[in-house]
Amino acid sequence: MPEIAEVARIVHFLRLHLVGKIIKSASAIDDANVFGKVGTTGAQVAAALTGRKVVSSGSQGKLFWITLDKPPHLVMHFGMTGWISIRGQRTEYSSLYRDTEAGKEEWPPKFWKFHLVTTSNPPVEVAFKDTRRFGRVRLVDCPGDSIRQFSPLVENGPDPVVDTDRFTLSYFTSKCRARRVPIKALLLDQTVISGIGNWVADEVLFQSRLHPEQVCNSFTDDQVKTLFEVIRYVCQTAVDKLGDSHQFPSDWLFKHRWGKGGKATSLPNGEPLTFLTVGGRTSCFAPGLQKKTGQITEGAKEVAADDIQKPPTKSKRAAKKEEDEPAKSTSRKRKAEEDTNSPFFDEKPQPKTRRGRTAIKAENDDNKDNVIKAEDEPAPPTKKFTNRRGKAVKTEADDDEFFKQDGTVPDKPKPRARRGTTAAAVKAEKGTKDDPVEVDAMPTSRRRSTRPSGVY
Numbered sequence: 001m002p003e004i005a006e007v008a009r010i011v012h013f014l015r016l017h018l019v020g021k022i023i024k025s026a027s028a029i030d031d032a033n034v035f036g037k038v039g040t041t042g043a044q045v046a047a048a049l050t051g052r053k054v055v056s057s058g059s060q061g062k063l064f065w066i067t068l069d070k071p072p073h074l075v076m077h078f079g080m081t082g083w084i085s086i087r088g089q090r091t092e093y094s095s096l097y098r099d100t101e102a103g104k105e106e107w108p109p110k111f112w113k114f115h116l117v118t119t120s121n122p123p124v125e126v127a128f129k130d131t132r133r134f135g136r137v138r139l140v141d142c143p144g145d146s147i148r149q150f151s152p153l154v155e156n157g158p159d160p161v162v163d164t165d166r167f168t169l170s171y172f173t174s175k176c177r178a179r180r181v182p183i184k185a186l187l188l189d190q191t192v193i194s195g196i197g198n199w200v201a202d203e204v205l206f207q208s209r210l211h212p213e214q215v216c217n218s219f220t221d222d223q224v225k226t227l228f229e230v231i232r233y234v235c236q237t238a239v240d241k242l243g244d245s246h247q248f249p250s251d252w253l254f255k256h257r258w259g260k261g262g263k264a265t266s267l268p269n270g271e272p273l274t275f276l277t278v279g280g281r282t283s284c285f286a287p288g289l290q291k292k293t294g295q296i297t298e299g300a301k302e303v304a305a306d307d308i309q310k311p312p313t314k315s316k317r318a319a320k321k322e323e324d325e326p327a328k329s330t331s332r333k334r335k336a337e338e339d340t341n342s343p344f345f346d347e348k349p350q351p352k353t354r355r356g357r358t359a360i361k362a363e364n365d366d367n368k369d370n371v372i373k374a375e376d377e378p379a380p381p382t383k384k385f386t387n388r389r390g391k392a393v394k395t396e397a398d399d400d401e402f403f404k405q406d407g408t409v410p411d412k413p414k415p416r417a418r419r420g421t422t423a424a425a426v427k428a429e430k431g432t433k434d435d436p437v438e439v440d441a442m443p444t445s446r447r448r449s450t451r452p453s454g455v456y
Contacts, residue, residue: 002078004161004195005238007059010084012242013091014057014066018126021118022053028114034130035113038138042114048072048139049116055144060159061194063152067144075140075152076128082135085109087125113137156194160235167193172228176216182296183219183227184212185279195235199254202284204234206253211292212283213276218294257284 002010026049028035028042035042052068059065065075076082083092087107108115108127114137115127128137142150158166175192176183186192187201196204205212207230210223219227241247248254256267265273271286 001080001197002062002082002243003197003200004059004061004159004235005200005241005243007062007064007078007195008161008239009242009244010091011057011059011064013086013089014054014064014084014126017086017089017124018054018066018118019057020054021120021124023049023051023116024119024123026050026114026116029112031113031133033133034135034137038136040137040139044139045074045114045137049074049114058162060148060153060162061156061190062197063156063194065140065147065153067147071144072139072141073144073147075138075147077136079130079132079134079136081132082128082130085112085127085129087127156190157192159194160196160232161239163194164232167232169225169228172231173221173224176219176224178217180215180217182213182278183210183216184281184283186216187231188279188281193231196231198281198283199257200234200238202257203253204230205283205290206285207234209290211290211296212278212285213296214292215295220293223293253284253286 026046028046030036030042035045048068052070055067055069057064057066063075063077065073067073085091087105107125109129111131112127112129113135115125118124128135138152140147140150147153158171160167172193176186179186184201184205187196187204188198202212204227208223208227210219210227238248245254253273257265257273265284267273267286271288273284273286275282275284277283
């Protein structure tokens with residue numbers, strides 16, 4: 001997101017190329033986000049610009065404006081990806097420079113929201129573009145010389161570079177003492193200080209050697225004074241360099257916070273850097289240098305420099321796994337013994353199931369004498385089984401446990417032969433030659449299973 005330095009860079013180009021010129025024509029796309037969410041339309045913006053003379057341009061933190069010879073005036077915010085392009089000028093640092101130098105610049109630029117042309121010779125062409133459409137362009141109907149006394153500028157805090165008379169040590173100290181929030185969250189609050197974004201806040205805290213999670217009212221007076229001076233130094237330096245990061249001092253965190261190829265970042269002296277989330281934003285800091293000296297927000301986790309280690313190699317992981325496996329098996333065995341010896345362990349463990357069926361283990365040979373025979377006492381009826389279609393399946397136990405009154409056993413159903421099985425083979429399996437075996441005709445389209453389904 002463009003912050004105080006990037007916005008100051010654009011104001012520099014607007015003052016250099018647009019201020020003092022008359023707008024010949026203007027056009028705009030009616031974007032419901034960029035224009036509509038601040039109460040205007042693309043057509044209204046184009047109408048307000050056409051034929052007007054640009055009187056001045058200025059900024060307050062992340063907000064900037066151009067005043068005209070007649071209201072309404074234009075107040076803009078870049079959001080995440082907004083930017084101002086001036087045809088033929090390097091307003092941004094990107095690969096578009098090569099296209100600009102080679103005369104292959106696309107105009108109007110891609111994702112443009114409004115653009116204008118001046119009456120000067122040669123004409124100046126300016127465009128506001130925004131890829132993600134978080135930027136805002138609004139019209140403010142007020143006197144141009146007092147535009148900062150109207151919304152949205154009046155709701156924002158002082159600019160550390162522009163408003164040196166308002167951003168004082170006493171002002172900043174009072175803001176720190178009046179609230180109990182992480183210092184990173186306080187710096188990002190635009191109602192307290194205008195223009196400080198994520199990377200500027202991280203840079204300020206790094207230069208001050210303060211932890212981003214520590215609450216703002218827990219710092220000493222000396223720490224608050226140091227922080228105040230560093231805010232003015234970092235913001236002024238970034239603005240003087242027009243946001244060109246190539247010209248930032250080499251000892252700044254900005255030069256080392258972004259690693260290449262996913263590698264862990266560190267300072268030139270080897271001091272590791274790490275990231276955490278504070279106030280909903282990702283913060284980069286050096287845990288070995290930025291120590292906590294006071295209270296932190298509830299639930300925050302401290303990250304020490306010793307805790308930042310490279311992931312173990314595959315061989316180390318394998319060795320660690322081999323060392324841990326015996327301990328795991330021993331602990332599991334001990335846990336099983338404790339469960340078995342427990343007074344609540346009265347029931348036998350349930351057999352494991354496989355595909356919905358219970359695997360029943362055969363009785364031990366020692367328990368054969370305890371089995372009750374059918375001659376002594378009838379066995380209880382066994383559970384009825386059903387096949388996959390829900391039909392009842394009769395088992396041999398169902399026939400043996402119910403006797404006729406005359407002592408005879410009812411005839412058992414004849415087994416159904418498998419496909420390709422002859423009557424002689426079935427007869428041989430039965431072990432008898434007296435009774436003829438009838439083989440039921442089986443459908444050739446589908447094989448029907450005679451095996452009972454369910455738990456058995």
